[in-house]
Amino acid sequence: MNYSKQREKILDVLTNNPIHPTADELLEFLKEENSNVGLTTLYRNLNQMASAGMIKKIDGLEASAHFDHNTFEHYHFICKECGKVFDIPSSVAPSVVKNTREATGFDIISHDIVFHGVCSECKKRKEN
C-alpha cells in the first residue's frame, strides 16, 4: 500500500473521532477541514484499511436484511462459503444483557450477535 494524502487524512479524522462515523459522516468531517476527498476514494480507502486491519468495519450483515419466524431469543451464524444463516442458541452468551446494563447503565431494548465463519458442511467440502 502506497502513501497518499487522502488516506492519511481519512485515518486522521477517524482516529480523532470518538464516535463511529459512517462514510457519509466522514465525508462531511473531511469537507469541514477543507480536505475534500472523492466519494469513491473514501470508500476504497475505508475498505482497504479495514481489510488491512488498520480500522474496523462494523456492518454485521450483508446488504439485505434476513427475516426469521423464530422470535425466541437466539443468535445467528452466517457461513461465508454458502451464505446460509444458522440459528445459534442464546445460551452461548449467558447474562450478556445483564452484564452490559451493569457496565453501562444504558437501557437495552434488543441485541443481536452475528458470527461469521465456515459451517460444518462447507468445512467438509473444502477438505475433499
Next chain:
Amino acid sequence: MNYSKQREKILDVLTNNPIHPTADELLEFLKEENSNVGLTTLYRNLNQMASAGMIKKIDGLEASAHFDHNTFEHYHFICKECGKVFDIPSSVAPSVVKNTREATGFDIISHDIVFHGVCSECKKRKEN
C-alpha cells in the same frame, strides 16, 4: 392490523422455511407457489410483522456501515434516540466464541454484538 391474504401467505412461507430468507428470496418462494405479492406489499408486511413481534428482522445495524479506528475486540451499542454508537467492552460476553464453537462445530472467523437501546444521556433528557 386487519387480515389480508398476502400477509397470511408471507407468514406461511416464512414459517415453512428453515433458512432465513431475504425479502428477495421470499418473493421468489411466493412466486413459485403462484401467490404473487407486490414488492412494496412484501416489505411493508415484513416490517409490520417484525415490529408487531410476529417475526424477527435480522439486520443488526442500519443501512450504512460504521467505521471504527479501535481494532480491539469490542462490541457496539446504538442509541435509538440520538443515533450515537458506543463501544462495549468484550468482557460482557466472556467465552462466547468458545461456547459457540463447541455448540456448533463451526469455524468462527469473527463476530459482532450490537445492542439497541437508550443511552444514559438520552434517558436523563427524557425524564425532564
Next chain:
DNA sequence: TCCTAAATTGATAACTACTATCATTTTATG
C-alpha cells in the same frame, strides 16, 4: 345485507449506500 371508514394492495418513481469503470495524477524505485 349494505354502507362506510379504515386498512391494505401494488405499480411506479425515488432514494440511499455503495461499487465498477477508466482516464488522469501521484508515488516509489531503479
Next chain:
DNA sequence: CATAAAATGATAGTAGTTATCAATTTAGGA
C-alpha cells in the same frame, strides 16, 4: 529522471429499500 505500479475522483450503474397514491379489500355497525 523515467517508468511502472498505485491511487484518485468524476461519472454512471446497481441493489435494497421506501414514498406516493389511486384502486381494492376488510371489519364492523345500522
